[in-house]
Amino acid sequence: xxxxxxxxxxxxxxxxxxVDVAAQLAFERGIGAVTLDAVSEAAxxxxxxxxxxFPGKVALLDGLFDRLVDELDAAxxxxxxxxxxxxxxFTRAYLQVVADLKEKPGENRQWAGLTMALLxxxxxxxxxRQWVDRRAGEYVGTDSSLNAAIVRFAADGLWLADMVGSHDxxxxxxxxxxxxxxxxxxx
Numbered sequence: 001x002x003x004x005x006x007x008x009x010x011x012x013x014x015x016x017x018x019v020d021v022a023a024q025l026a027f028e029r030g031i032g033a034v035t036l037d038a039v040s041e042a043a044x045x046x047x048x049x050x051x052x053x054f055p056g057k058v059a060l061l062d063g064l065f066d067r068l069v070d071e072l073d074a075a076x077x078x079x080x081x082x083x084x085x086x087x088x089x090f091t092r093a094y095l096q097v098v099a100d101l102k103e104k105p106g107e108n109r110q111w112a113g114l115t116m117a118l119l120x121x122x123x124x125x126x127x128x129r130q131w132v133d134r135r136a137g138e139y140v141g142t143d144s145s146l147n148a149a150i151v152r153f154a155a156d157g158l159w160l161a162d163m164v165g166s167h168d169x170x171x172x173x174x175x176x177x178x179x180x181x182x183x184x185x186x187x
Contacts, residue, residue, distance in 0.1 A: 015053045017043050019064045026113030031120045034060070061117050065124055068114050069131055071107070072097065076135075088185025090139040091148040095185075098155045099178050102162045112163045147184040154181050 021043040025033045036057060040050040054060040079093035101108045118124050136143070158177075161167045169177070 011053070014045060014049065015063065018045060018050055018053055018060065019067055020110070022060050022064050023110040023113035026116045027109045031116045058123065061121060061124060064114055064117070065127055068110055086142050088143055088148055090135065090143045091151050091185045092182050095151055095155045095178065095181055098159045101159065108163065115163060147187055151181045151184050
C-alpha cells in the first residue's frame with residue numbers, strides 16, 4: 001500500500017495549502033505563474049489531487065478570493081463590534097483592517113497575490129465589485145457620506161502603497177494619517 005493510501009486524508013488542509021501556494025506564486029511571480037502544474041508541484045500535491053479540489057485555474061482563484069474575503073469580512077465585523085459609534089463604523093473598521101495588513105506579512109502577501117489576480121481576471125474584478133456593492137448597501141444609512149467614500153478610497157490607496165512598498169512613512173506619520181482618516185468618518 002502506498003504512503004498516500006495510509007496517510008490521513010485532510011481535505012481542508014490540502015485545499016488551504018493549494019490556495020496559499022497560488023497566492024504566493026501570484027505575489028512572487030505574477031498571476032501568469034499560477035498554473036495548475038506550478039501550484040500542484042509547489043504544494044507537493046498531484047495534479048489530480050489539485051483538480052479534485054479545484055477543477056481549474058478559475059476555481060482555484062475563486063477559492064483564494066473566497067477565503068480572503070471571508071477573512072476580511074470577519075476582521076471587519078470584529079472591529080465593528082468594539083466600535084461604539086454607529087456613524088461611519090463600517091468605514092473605520094475597513095480602514096483599520098486594511099491598515100493592519102502591513103503588520104501581517106503573510107496575509108499581506110496573500111492579498112497582494114489576489115490583487116494581482118483582480119487586475120488580470122475580469123471575473124474576480126466583478127466579484128470584488130459585488131462585495132463592495134453588497135457591503136456598501138448594508139451600511140447605506142451610516143457609511144454613505146462623501147467623507148466615508150473618501151476614507152475607503154484612501155484606505156485602498158494605503159493598501160496598494162503597502163503592497164508595492166511605494167511610500168516610506170514613519171510610524172508617527174502613518175498613525176497620524178490613519179487617525180485623520182478615521183476622524184473624517186465622524187462627519
